[in-house]
Amino acid sequence: MRAARLAIMAALFGALLQVPAAHADVASQHWSFNGPFGTYDRASLQRGFQVYKEVCSVCHSMKYLYYRNLEGNDGGIGLSEAQVKAVAASVTVDGGLNDDGSKEITRDGLPSDHFVSPFANDVAARSANNGALPPDQSSLVNARDGGPDYIYAVLTGYTTPPKGFVLGDGMNYNAAFSGNQIAMPQPLTDGQVTYTDGTKATLDQEARDVTTFLTWASNPEMEQRKRMGVHVVLFLVLLTGVVYIVKRKVWADVH
């Protein structure tokens, strides 16, 4: 009876977790960051950052990240301090007014700067993109049902529309996108970038790398979180054992 009760409770809890897990129908991919021990593949993160920098960031902002977030292997994508400084210095940021207030100035970016957005505001972004607003990519993976699998499916989902499918003006056909009409033109193709580490830049490779990078951008704390979680759960399991033995001992004389 007690075992049956436990089984029912476990089933109820499982059912609770199942309800919101009903994702859009996208194929699940193998990712290095899946599972309770998953980590980001640093080489893939850095290639993904290259794809982001050369392709995505032309239209998409990533305004909640700082350049300093890229530094190191503990929470970053594995760039050195000098590399981060160089990345930051390659952009120009708004420097406010000059000392006598007569002129707006710009300066080179610093690691302490937020990622620079490609457009001044949403209106400018829409105006440059056929009326569509490229979403900010800071939390894009968390903001889509299916997460990384969905992002990968969209990036690799561009095909010629089926016969009779009428595309809107300036729209593109995408098998994974809701309604199959997406304003974003196909961003990645074979050889879209030339990887600095010599990896062959196929569409699949680029999509995987940039999805890994975007997942990191959405969840930079993930590795620390899972590492801590393993420790916390192990500790709690041990503690439960000890506490249960204490309880048994306290209750030993009760009938």
Next chain:
Amino acid sequence: MTGLYKSTYKNPLINWFDSRLPILSMMDKEYGSFPTPKNFNYFWNFGALATVNLAIMIITGVFLAMNYDPNADNAFASVQHIMRDVNYGWLLRYAHSNGASMFFIVVYIHMFRGLYYGSYKAPRELLWQLGVVILLLMMATAFMGYVLPWGQMSFWGAKVITNLFSAIPIVGNAVVTWLWGGFSVGAPTLNRFFSLHHLLPFVLTGVVFLHIVALHITGSNNPLGIEVKGPADTLPFHPYYTSKDSVGICVYLIVFAILVFFAPNSLGHADNYIPANPLSTPADIVPEWYFLPFYAILRSVPNKLLGVIMMFGSIAVLFAIPWLDTSKVRSARFRPLYRPFVALALPASLFLLGDVGAHSPSGIWIPLGRIGTAYYFFHFLVLMPFLGWIEKPLPLPESISSPVIKPSAVYQAETV
């Protein structure tokens, strides 16, 4: 009646303190030597778990509030700031958001325990009703808390739920404008929700205190549902139930930790990572999972006002069950007719309604929602009074410590 309390602590300093302010004696009376039925099963952990959960929510919430900005232009960004830049901010926020889910899981099981073992019956009617007040406060607090990240689901959830009040005849629209602080959900709505979300947990703590005071007046119910007859039926709360509750707390923390560290967004909606946009309605506006059964009841009625009445009625009916249940026997163990209805049919109808609430109301989900809603009200309004009259309960044991009926009979009753 004035004068110093007659404290008996050996340490003179503690005795001096306690004879002037006997909170130590009170704690010892209520949580140390407090006579507690000796036959609790692990279902009796969930009251303690709810208290622990409330403490976790308040502590994480206070620290989140130090870093959160309740300004409609900055709220979304400030949550990102908490997640990315505040030391362990992600832990605070994930513990708080999943803590809300854990709170409802714990409280729903706690309520099921009360329903199954008849803990709402005399003399514990007021104790039960205070519990329902706590549930209402929790719902209000959770709803307003979900609005604070100011994502798409925050915004549109707030819009849908506050709009329910527009169903009130004549004054409905004025009430909604008053709740919003404007003519749509906007900056004033966010500010007042933040204020109330910070206030209500402390009101809730006060009602929890009353709930515990009432519990310590009537004493706890127990799995047999019979009153304590004498000292042989009880154990001091400490160390017996402190040790047993500790086991439950550890298991609860494991479940909580797995959610927070390995699946922190599994119970939330992806749409809430998109900033609130009054001009773009999400494809599906879905409340958090713990509201889904009530949302399903709301949508199972084709008339808006009637739907709102049914939804609030589904909670209101809980206030009346101490009198709707006509059976003199508390524990469903000894109620062979009622038992399958409370143990299986009622939870099944709520799970069905939860599933219905997560789907857009079309096709098969409409009749399923109506079946679930009909059963929910049928259970409380018809089955409870009716079965109490016609049912012949099984023989009750003489006392907790000396059951007259043979243990095998109890066992059979358990496995019906």
